[in-house]
Amino acid sequence: MSSFETIRYEVAAGVATLTLNRPDRLNSFNDQMHREVREALAQVQAGRADGSVRVLVIAAAGRGFCAGQDLSDRNVSAGAEAPDLGASIEKNYKPLVTTLRNLDLPVIAAVNGVAAGAGANLALACDLVFAARSASFIQSFAKLGLVPDTGGSWILPRLLGPARALGLALLGDKLPAEQAEQWGLIWKCVDDDALQATVQQVAATLANGPTFGYAQTKKAIWASTTNDFDTQLDLERDAMRACGRSHDYREGVAAFMEKRAPQFKGN
Missing domain, CATH: 1.10.12 (Lyase 2-enoyl-coa Hydratase; Chain  A, domain 2)
Known part of the structure; x- marks a missing residue:
């Protein structure tokens, strides 16, 4: 197991598990978490090359999956110079989702609670998304005067069509996991107490596959x-x-x- 502060990373039986681990901040991203996630994904790629990693699971500690960007990590106070959000996308979120998309192995998201903003689209960038029945997905960008990032503006219309994509993006409504499954946004909604076991079983099956x-x-x-x-x-x-x-x-x-x-x- 590697030593990190904002995430946990471990490999067992060909399955790498990257757990977002800032539960007191609903696992929202700050610069340190971005750095540690990049380091962990580099280890995934190295493990894929040597055969020790065959599947990646992205999970989260605590009561939520990921609340997106930690706004306290940015200076957005009145009178302060406007932060360059585009630079943050280019440095952090774009390489994060492109790396997940380009990994030569299955990537599974285990969504255990609220997935909001970049946290929602991080999950949707994975190949298979399992969500607990109490989980939800929120495109919260509109509430802050922003646009869906982390691939959201690309993924949502392709999975849901423009009408539903615009509804979620403009209104920022909470989409329950069961409805997300019915709409085809995620693969499967399962009972809360079955999420971990379900994901582990699927990951083990894929790790032993071709x-x-x-x-x-x-x-x-x-x-x-x-x-x-x-x-x-x-x-x-x-x-x-x-x-x-x-x-x-x-x-x-x-x-x-x-x-x-x-x-x-x-x-």
């Missing part, structure tokens, strides 16, 4: 949001060719023919 194929699938799904049909078919061809040459494909076929459990290596 993670090379998972990575190719992840790239294909995300690329489809901007590719035309012919370009997407070419991408599928190239990804299938790469998968067909992988150890995991050969092992999967052999295990099927021999009626045994496969031993995937992620390459």
Whole structure:
């Protein structure tokens, strides 16, 4: 286990768990947390390269997932020079979500309470989002005169359509986890006391699976949001060719023919 102050990071049985750990501030981001999350994600990438990390889970301590930016970490008092919020996006939030999107492994969010602002869109940038039944998602930017960041303005209309995306972004209403599942914003809403066990079970299953194929699938799904049909078919061809040459494909076929459990290596 690595030593951090604002997060926890541990790896067990191929599953890396990054836990946001500022529960007294609803796990809102300050500069230190951004630095530590970047360091942890670098360790995830190194673990993916050496085979020790095959799945990433992002969780949170306390009663909430993440309240977004810690406003007390910014000088926004009357008469003060206006903070450069664009610089914060470029330095912190943009690399955070692009790193998650580009990781060659499944990324799971376990949302245990309120996910607001950048915290909501951090969760939505993950590949699979599980939420406790008491959890909620809030696009709180409008309350501060801001626009959805951390990929929110891109993700929301693609998952929900423009009408619902604009409703959430302009009104800043709380979206309960059950409704988020019904709308297709997240993968699954589960009972509060089942969240941790559910995520652990799914993460363990994925960690033992053909993670090379998972990575190719992840790239294909995300690329489809901007590719035309012919370009997407070419991408599928190239990804299938790469998968067909992988150890995991050969092992999967052999295990099927021999009626045994496969031993995937992620390459």
